[in-house]
Amino acid sequence: MNVGHVQLRRNLYSNMASLLVNICIGILYTPYLVRELGISAYGLVPLALIINQYIGVLTDALTSSLTRFYMIAIQEENWQSASRYLSSSFFLILGIILLCSIPAFVFVDRIDSVFNIPEAVLVSAKYLFAFTILSFFCSLISSILNIVLFTLNRLDYLNVIKIIRGAVKPFLVFVFFNCIAIDLTYIGLANVIGELVILGCSYWFYKKFTHPQIKLSLGHFNKTALVSLVVMSVWVIVQSVGDLGIYRxxxxxxxxxxxxxxxxxxxxxxxxxxxxxxxxxxxxxxxxxxxxxxxxxxxxxxxxxxxxxxxxxxxxxxxxxxxxxxxxxxxxxxxxxxxxxxxxxxxxxxxxxxxxxxxxxxxxxxxxxxxxKVRFPALMTVLFGLLNFALIYSVAQFFEKTNQSIDWILMISLIFGILQSxxxxxxxxxxxxxxxxxxxxxxxxxxxxxxxxxxxxxxxxxxxxxxxxxxxxxxxxxxxxxxxxxxxxxxxxxxxxxxxxxxxxxxxx
Structure with missing residues (x-):
C-alpha cells in the first residue's frame, strides 16, 4: 500500500475525530457559558477572542511564510537552510512577544475606555483579556514548533494537539465554575493552562520528529533568512488584518x-x-x-x-x-x-x-x-475591510439603534466577505x-x-x-x-x- 495514501487516510480520519470533538464542544460549550454567565457578561468573551485573533495574524503570517521556505529547504535536503529559517522564526517570535507585552497590558489596564463594559464585571474582564493575551503568547511558540509536523504531513499528530486544545479549556472552565466561582477570570485562566499543556505537547513532538541535522539555536539565526520571512509575513499580516476587518x-x-x-x-x-x-x-x-x-x-x-x-x-x-x-x-x-x-x-x-x-x-x-504572491490580495483585502468598516460604522452612527440596522450591518459584512474571500x-x-x-x-x-x-x-x-x-x-x-x-x-x-x-x-x- 502506498505510504502517501496511508498517511493521507490517517490524516483524514484524525481530521474527522478532531472535527467531531470540536463540534461537540461547540454545541455544548457556548450555551454553557451563556447560561452560566448571562448574555451580557458572555458578550465580553467574543471581544477577548477578537483581540486574540488580531494579534494572532502574526502567528498565521509567520507560520505560513516559514512553512513555505522550510518545506522547500526540506525537499532539497538543505538542512542548513532549514535550520536557519526555523531558528530565525523562533527568535523573531520571542522578540515579537517582548515588543507586544507592554502595549498589550497597557491596553488591558484601560480596556474600559475601548469597549463598553459593565462596571460589575470590569475587574474580571481585565483578567480575562490579560490571560487571553498570555495564552496567545504561548500559542505563538507552539505554532513555530508545530511547523515540523505540518511539513512532514503528520496532520494526525497535529490533530491530537487540536483535540487536546479543544477539550482541556472547556473542561477546566467547568471545573473552575463548579469548584471555585462563576467568573470571567477563570475562562482566561483556563486558556493559559490549556496553552501551556499544548506547548509541552508541541515540544515533545518537535523533539521526536525533527531531522537530527536540523538545529534550533541562536547560532543559526540568519539575517538573510529573516528578511525573506519578514517580507512575506508583512503582506500576509496585512491580508489577515483585512480579513478580520470584514469577518469580526x-x-x-x-x-x-x-x-x-x-x-x-x-x-x-x-x-x-x-x-x-x-x-x-x-x-x-x-x-x-x-x-x-x-x-x-x-x-x-x-x-x-x-x-x-x-x-x-x-x-x-x-x-x-x-x-x-x-x-x-x-x-x-x-x-x-x-x-x-x-x-x-x-x-x-x-x-x-x-x-x-x-x-x-x-x-x-x-x-x-x-x-x-500575497501583496496584491493583501492590499485589496485591506481596501475591502476599510470599505466594510466605513459602511457599517455609518449605519451604526446615523441609523436608529434598531434590529433592522443590525440586519443591514450583517448584510453589508456578508457581501464584502463573499467578494473578498x-x-x-x-x-x-x-x-x-x-x-x-x-x-x-x-x-x-x-x-x-x-x-x-x-x-x-x-x-x-x-x-x-x-x-x-x-x-x-x-x-x-x-x-x-x-x-x-x-x-x-x-x-x-x-x-x-x-x-x-x-x-x-x-x-x-
Missing part, C-alpha cells in the same frame, strides 16, 4: 453602539460559525501539505487540480451543512441557546451564509502563499493559472445553488416535520443532511472528482 468587526461595532447583549448574541452565532469553519480548516490542512509539496516539486498541474477539486468539494459539503442549519434555524437556535434567542434566527442565518464561500476560498489562499482570492488564483476563471465562477454557482436549494427545502420541511420531540427533530435534520450531501456531490462532481474522493475515503490504494 461587527461584534465590536455592536458593542460600541448597542450593548454587550447584542454583541453577545452575534458573538455566540459567530462562535458557531467558527466551530463549523473548523471543517474547512481540517480539510484544507489535509491537502495543504500536498499542494505545497506539489508546488515545491514544480508540478503545477497537480496544484491546479487539487485546488479546484477540493475547493468545490468543501464548498458543497459546507453549503449542505449550512443550508440544513438555516432551514431548521428556529429549532437549532432554540435547542442550542434557548428560547430567548429564537427571535434572532435571521442574524443566525446571515452569519452562516458566508461559510461555504469562505471555506472554499481557503485553497486559493494556500496557492497564493505557496507562490509568495471567494472572488478576490479565486480571481487571483486564475491569474496564476490561466484558463481557470470559468471553473472558479462555475464552482461558485454550484456552491450557491446547493446552499439555496438545501436551505429552501429544509425550511419547507421544518414547517411540517419539526415538533416537540427533540430526538425526532435531530434525526430528521441528520437524515436530510445525509441525503443532500451525497446527492449534491453526485450531481456537481464529475466522474474523475467522484472517483478521487471515493479513493481517499474508502480505498486502500
Amino acid at each position: 468587526i461587527d461584534v465590536v461595532i455592536l458593542n460600541l453602539f448597542w450593548s454587550t447583549k447584542e454583541s453577545g448574541i452575534i458573538g455566540s452565532f459567530s462562535e458557531l460559525g467558527a466551530y463549523l469553519s473548523i471543517i474547512s480548516v481540517l480539510f484544507v490542512s489535509l491537502f495543504g501539505p500536498l499542494i505545497l509539496n506539489a508546488y515545491s516539486q514544480g508540478d503545477h498541474e497537480k496544484v491546479k487540480e487539487l485546488t479546484l477539486d477540493n475547493s468545490l468539494i468543501i464548498g458543497i459539503a459546507v453549503a449542505v451543512m449550512v443550508g440544513v442549519l438555516i432551514g431548521f434555524s428556529n429549532f437549532v437556535v432554540t435547542f442550542w441557546l434557548g428560547e430567548a434567542f429564537t427571535s434572532y434566527t435571521r442574524w443566525f442565518s446571515i452569519k452562516l451564509i458566508l461559510l461555504p464561500f469562505y471555506t472554499a476560498a481557503g485553497f486559493f489562499v494556500n496557492v497564493t502563499r505557496s507562490w509568495n 471567494y472572488f478576490l482570492n479565486g480571481l487571483y488564483f486564475s491569474k496564476l493559472y490561466k484558463n481557470t476563471i470559468k471553473v472558479v465562477c462555475l464552482n461558485f454557482i454550484k456552491t450557491a445553488s446547493v446552499l439555496a436549494v438545501v436551505a429552501f427545502t429544509c425550511s419547507f420541511v421544518s414547517a411540517y416535520l419539526i415538533g416537540r420531540n427533540t430526538l425526532t427533530n435531530v434525526v430528521v435534520i441528520l437524515l436530510l443532511g445525509m441525503f443532500f450531501l451525497p446527492l449534491s456531490l453526485g450531481v456537481f462532481l464529475d466522474k474523475r472528482q467522484r472517483n478521487a474522493l471515493i479513493q481517499i475515503v474508502l480505498k486502500n490504494k
